Amino acid sequence: MQRFGTLSFGHYGPLGRGRELTAGDSMRQAIDLAQGMDDLGVNGAYFRVHHFARQQASPLPLLAAIAATTKRIEVGTGVIDMRYENPLHLAEEAAAVDLISDGRLALGVSRGSPETVVRGYEAFGYTGSTDPRGADIAREHFDLFLRAIDGEGLAERDPASPFGGGTGRQRIEPHSPGLRSRVWWGAGNRDSAAWAGTMGVNLMSSTLLTEDRGVPFDVLQAEQIDAFRQAWREAGHPGDPRVSVSRSIFPITTAEDELYFGHSSEGEGVGYIDGIRSTFGKTYAASPDVLVEQLQQDAAIASADTLMLTIPSQLGVEFNLRVIESFATHVAPSLGWKPTTAAATTTDDAP
Template sequence: MQRFGTLSFGHYGPLGGGRQLTAADALLQAIDLAQGMDDLGVNGTYFRVHHFARQHSSPMTLLAAVAARTERIEVGTGVIDMRYENPLYLAEEAASVDLISGGRLALGVSRGSPESVVRGYEAFGYTGSTDPRGADLAHEHFATFMKAISGEGMADRDASSPFGGGTGRQRIEPHSPGLRSRIWWGAGSRDTAEWAGRTGVNLMSSTLLTEDRGLPFDQLQAEQVEAFKAAWREAGHPGTPRTSVSRSIFPLVTAEDHLYFGGRSDQEGVGYIDGFRSTFGKTYAAEPDVLVEQLKADAAIAAADTLMLTIPSQLGVEFNLRVAESFAKYVAPALGWISTRS
């Protein structure tokens, strides 16, 4: 594990006791948290994307704001639902954020996660999918997006135009030359991980896998990571791909930590989600020395180069900065972490 960052769902709404976290609160706190983590030397800040929900939903404006307020930290998503995206407009936005950030964008995309609405992407105008979960639509949009950010011509030039014209095909502008190498696919199974490896994009793996083969979660996920790397090599892609896994990890350092998460370590489980029999990862919550030994034994963390800590964003900037700082100070160095301030 060379890098670690935080993964936020950006929840907002009622907090209980008459307290309310607004959408503005969630967005502004996300920016403040990213700036604090940049100062700490944490490697990345990533945001989940969910539509029709009180969570982060339109990440590019948030990523641009974070990029403008930080210097070193990687900014990204985990993941954007490609069923909902205009691929050419997303290509323009992604290139803009990558240029603003100085090449710090790590854009995670995928088919998307289970939703609170039925085929919500159709309400956004993206119809015609023959798949019950819209996977065909996601892959179609993704293929167009990848062509666009790679600089391929996407529209015929108008030879009679007074604004340049010419012949041939025109690419999307702006264009960020290095962006293609910083695209990640969020894979929930071994098959999709292998597909990502063959396609030549980086791999994001979550705390949920849509398969159950009777193996512990970390071993199942480590196999997924290794299958991805093997597919990358077999496809003949140059360089070494990035791989990330996400975990809920809470170092118990203060009395407040114990109050919120003491005794909260749970066991991984198996259940059904989105029609698939799935394996769920567990939460780690313990004193730092115990966490180090537990995480060293996690096969998937050992197999990946990046660890994303899922954080309880509703608890505010100060609490989550302390979680990140405790992990950076007491746990991460023993796992091989390299700070951006090193």
């Protein structure tokens, strides 16, 4: 494990006892937490994206704010639902954040996860899908997005324009060189992972896989990672792609930790998501020495280079920063992690 960061669902709303976390509170706390993590040398702050829900729905302004107020930490998404996106607008915004951050963007995208509404992307104007889950729309949007960030000319210049038209085709602006090497595809099964390898983008894999092969979750996920890397090599892409996995991991070091997470450890399971039989990863909650022993046996963590810790963002900056610092101090070094330093930071860590 070379890197670790946090994956925040960005929930906001009522907290009970008359308290409420507003959308503004959630975003400002996310900025403050990322700044604290940057000081600790934690490698990334990533955000789950859900539309029509009290979560982060349009994360790039938040990522830009974090990038502008930090020095080293990677900022990213896990993942943006491409069914909802205007590919060229997303390409412009992603390039802007990548430039502001000096190449610290890790843009995770995919078909998206289960929603709170029915075919919500159609309300955004993206209709005509022949797939019940809109996968064809996501792939079409993703293809155009990649062409845009690669700098392909996508609109005919107007030679009569008073703003320097010229001839030929114009790419979108701004353009950030190398951005494609910082794009990730969120895959839920081996076929999707292999497709990402063929496309030459990095891989994000979460605590939910939309397949069940009768093997432990971490083994199934490691097989997915192997399929991705094999497809990458067979496609002839240079370098080594990055791979991330996410886990719910809570070091218990205080009575407060015990109160919140002492009974949170649960085994992996199998269920149905969007009508597909799926495998769910387990939650790890134990003392640091027990966590080290458990996580060293996790085949997918051993295979990935980046670990994303899901965090209870509703519990505030101070609590989450303490949990993250506890993991960084007592658990992560035994998995091979070293904190980021200014000298070690580069703007092109991806393939």
